[in-house]
Amino acid sequence: MGLRRPGAARRPQLPGTDPGGTAEGTSRIGSRALTLWLLLLTVAVVLLDALTGNDLPLIPLLVVLPALASVFCTVRQTTAVALWVMLVVVGSRIASTGAFWDVVFLLGFTGVASALGVVACAARIRHATEVARLRSAAVALQRQILRPLPIVTRQVCAHGLYEPIEEDRFVGGDIYEVVQSSHGTRVIIGDVQGKGLPAIGVGFAALGAFREAAVREPELTAVADAVEDAVVRHNAFSAETGEEERFVTALLLCFDGDDRAQAVNCGHLPPRLLHDGVASAVTLHRTSVPLGMADLGGEARVAERVGFPRGAALLVCTDGVTEARDAAGGFYPLDERLGRWAGREPEQVLAALQTDLQSFSGGVRRDDVAVLVLSRPQEGESVPAALPGPDERSGPG
Structure with a gap:
């Protein structure tokens, strides 16, 4: 049976680093699955926005996607989601007949929210890596005790x-x-x-x-x-x-x-x-x-x-x-x-x-x-x- 102890039999892998040692961290969701969900959510929001018209614009709801991606994805994936959201928002507002400053405000808000999502993802991975290093040191100390x-x-x-x-x-x-x-x-x-x-x-x-x-x-x-x-x-x-x-x-x-x-x-x-x-x-x-x-x-x-x-x-x-x-x-x-x-x-x-x-x-x-x-x-x-x-x-x- 042996000692019931996590990480005792093998070297613990640090969260936020993949097996190859890349610095961008590991994703809890695959790239294909992420792309599929991103397209489905985007299509759903765009269709609902088209149905509701200018009375209830739903395109701004897409700004939550970079925030969600920052919890589960790598920095690269979160950046890709942020760029996609900016592209969809800009594309949907190019032919917009709304007030100029309303469009500028929407684009600015989307850009800031997307950037914050990328920053939050990087901070999460950095913190998880530091914690994992401390746990790795604890494992090494435990093996000596x-x-x-x-x-x-x-x-x-x-x-x-x-x-x-x-x-x-x-x-x-x-x-x-x-x-x-x-x-x-x-x-x-x-x-x-x-x-x-x-x-x-x-x-x-x-x-x-x-x-x-x-x-x-x-x-x-x-x-x-x-x-x-x-x-x-x-x-x-x-x-x-x-x-x-x-x-x-x-x-x-x-x-x-x-x-x-x-x-x-x-x-x-x-x-x-x-x-x-x-x-x-x-x-x-x-x-x-x-x-x-x-x-x-x-x-x-x-x-x-x-x-x-x-x-x-x-x-x-x-x-x-x-x-x-x-x-x-x-x-x-x-x-x-x-x-x-x-x-x-x-x-x-x-x-x-x-x-x-x-x-x-x-x-x-x-x-x-x-x-x-x-x-x-x-x-x-x-x-x-x-x-x-x-x-x-x-x-x-």
Whole structure:
């Protein structure tokens, strides 16, 4: 299934530019269709104008055509429409018996209105291009923060679903990452307190620390401590700039090819095990405080072992799933619904969950949604090599 994210799989095309890169923009209506509609409307207006006579002149109504064309067409097409309208108006008034200044006023008004239509079209395309460039930059930034899914390593294949609460953004306050290392595959899924750009900044700091520590540290608890330090440092910087300090609830997992995985829970939701057609919540007995709040906990974080038998999958998610509400205010029954799909493939589970969650909440989301389904890679799937740790990079002394 992979990550549900517009523009993640291909380079986004900028509105206002055609595939060949021309500067005049793309049209929502083809040239042939535009010509046909232009002729039909012109004939209709001219005939009605002839029928009504001088008592009710309708030719001036043609000035709306350049304005309409500026919304849907390119600058070249809009200019052609404007010139056509001027030609029709001038041609219809050459033999006019009306007052001289009435004809001059009509021609002047038509010229000004047509010119404004062309200017409006150029401004629309320029604005759309600027917005598209900003969205393209957001896509590039998003690809640095959250990698597209699925991600395949030696030990696991991670399929996922990611839906920020703000649809015009590609990244929200939820984070995830999957790193292949010489110590196994390390996975993190987390939820940053709050929303908006400050939350994204904290999430980026946590992800950067996790990517380095996942390769460097042999113990999963040490990876969690490294991410903790990064969040604390980011909070210290935020305090200096007047921003609110934030914490991150997170679940860290490590897969080394065994039938059990390691887990360090930092105030996050426990995983769900999908095995033999049954879905069950995994009980974690040692849940520590969220990342960024270790000074309040007083206890060192502890790694626990969780079952990961052959043919099983672990589903991890953020509270955007479990805290979704229906029209009556009831919470989403995740465990009950997962029981219906436990025997399906990871992509099918995610598709069913996405559809059901949308239907349950009536399309109203109150929080970001992030879900990972972690299973063993299938035969034939390409597996990247492990990133070198500090010892491998340093070489012989």
